Amino acid sequence: MLKPRLAALCLAAGLIVAGGGYALAQQQADDDSTGGENTPLNLPNDVAVFGKFDPTIRKATAIVNGFIITDTDVDQRLNLVLAANGQKVSTEERDRLRLQVLRNLIDETLQIQEAKSNDVTVPSSDIDQTFQRVAGQFKNTPDQFTAFLKSKGSSANSIRRQIEGELAWQRLLDRKVQPFVNVGDDEVKQVIARLNASKGAKEYHVGEIFLSATPQTDAQVHANADRVMDQIRKGGSFVAYARQYSEASTAAVGGDLGWVRAEQLPDAIAQILPEMQPGTVSPPIAVPGGYSIIAVQDTRQVLMSDPRDAVLSLKQMTITFPKGTTQDQAGPRVAAFAEATQKMGGCGGAKDVAAKLDADVVENDNIRIRDLPPVLQTQMTAMSTGQATTPFGSVTEGVRVLVLCGRDDPEVAGKPSFDQIYNQMEQERVDLRARRYLRDLRRDAVIEYR
Structure with missing residues (x-):
């Protein structure tokens, strides 16, 4: 039985539809009366309805x-x-x-x-x-x-x-599932030995979308994977597609695999990974049991520090322009802004220069280089304390420079612990069994389509 408020909403919706239908019929009658023949429907006064109509029932x-x-x-x-x-x-x-x-x-x-x-x-x-x-x-x-x-x-x-x-x-x-998955200590030690041997090798921050396929569904799944890849390359959210499409356990976290080395992944993926740049998405890759679409979010070197992990203390200086200012009109002021910020002698002179140029100043003491746009990462990696970037931005949203006030360089990256490696290997095996489990549930289910 419907709750009173819900019943009232359904009744209101029904009246809106009925009212709209009456208005349309009345308009048609008015149009017909202006010319041409108007054939009556000849409906009976007592209409017998066969079957029960309930607009609240959803098919x-x-x-x-x-x-x-x-x-x-x-x-x-x-x-x-x-x-x-x-x-x-x-x-x-x-x-x-x-x-x-x-x-x-x-x-x-x-x-x-x-x-x-x-x-x-x-x-x-x-x-x-x-x-x-x-x-x-x-x-x-x-x-x-x-x-x-x-x-x-x-x-x-x-x-x-x-x-x-x-x-x-x-x-x-x-x-x-998990209590019955075993990872031996010797297996973990072998992975640690390989890590030590591969110091300096590349690691990849990877996202995955896995679509399972059988010999009978291979062509259909491959075509579907192609469409997913195409939508992502056109600007679709990899995370959103991973959550809805991927059949791996990582779907719940938007397909995020974390940091991995190529040799930790299936051979077909390991071969294509070194050719990919951060921000790119692979075509569907045939792997055991189906197809994987791989996104490379970032790269680093195994057991090595990455200069992009340096934490910066910055001052951002911004000049803005009146609405309607053209690029040419803004040019002289941007040039003066660039010259003044390059000569101001570091963060200590930022306040005085900002006052002369009518610029706003914002401070932030906890910015990693890797979190900046790629073009600024390149500049910041090479900059010394007190230097400023070249101006960037736009006339409509403001032109900015970043002034480097200090830098905490990263320590040499430590190798993953025994427990971290153990947990990753265990999760991979749980993931494989989970896919088999779900496959068996599909096979035994009674599913009717209407």
């Missing part, structure tokens, strides 16, 4: 072991993906995304059902806590985030269901 898209996934469920999750992606997609791509979202919802349902059948439940308080943390990442309160989701055609319930699925599945794996 099922799929029924998974008795659990109904509706069109609304799919649409809300799809809109969540599109909002996270921040990119317009074609109708054809939207249809493909919708199909993938439905598959994800089916997997999510199977995971929740399997967890419950093993007495693994997720308290609503845990879901609330995660939802609050996600809202915080958007700099929203939970109520603000709920309103944001609604404005995008999604809902808080949709993302809460996804949170429940991820937490339930992880807790089930912790109980039924």
Whole structure:
């Protein structure tokens, strides 16, 4: 039975639709009366309706072991993906995304059902806590985030269901899979020995999207992986696609694999990784069990310090221009700004120079070089204390320079501990068994499509 307020909303929606229909029919009647023949419909006064009409009933898209996934469920999750992606997609791509979202919802349902059948439940308080943390990442309160989701055609319930699925599945794996995964001490020692032998070799901060395939589905999965890669290269969010598409356990963290060396990954990935630059995405790579799409976020050298890890103390000086100022009109002032900041004698003279140039000054004592835009990383790595960058920015948003007030150089990177390596190897094996577990759940499920 509907709650009073919900029933009232449904009634109001029904009246709006009915009113709109009447207005359209009345407009048509008015148009017809101005000319031409008007054929009456000859409807009876007493209309017998066969069957029950209930506008509150949502048609099922799929029924998974008795659990109904509706069109609304799919649409809300799809809109969540599109909002996270921040990119317009074609109708054809939207249809493909919708199909993938439905598959994800089916997997999510199977995971929740399997967890419950093993007495693994997720308290609503845990879901609330995660939802609050996600809202915080958007700099929203939970109520603000709920309103944001609604404005995008999604809902808080949709993302809460996804949170429940991820937490339930992880807790089930912790109980039924992880205790039976073994990593030997000798295996870990071998990895440490290889690390020592590879000092100075490259490490990669890698993201992954893994799509499983069988010989029967290989062509279809490969084509789907191509489309995902194409959307990401056009500006789509790798993290958003990883969360919705990837079948690896890293999907929950946006596909983040952390720092790895090429030899720690499957051979096919290890071969292509050294050719990739930070910020690039690979084409689909055939790996055992399916295809992987790899994103390289950053690189560093094994057991070596990286100058980009230096922590800087900076002053940022900014000059702004009246609205409508052209590049040519701003040129002389930018040139004077560049000359003055190069000659001011470091951070001590910044205040006086800023006053003469009507510039704003902001200080920050905790900026890593690696967190700056690439072009500024190059300058900062080579700069000495007291020097300023060349001006950068735009006439509309302001022209800036960064003045280096101090630098804390990084220590030589320590090698991963025994426990860190052990945990990584264990997680990889849990991930493999988890994929097999989910595959078996799909195979045994009763799924009806409507």
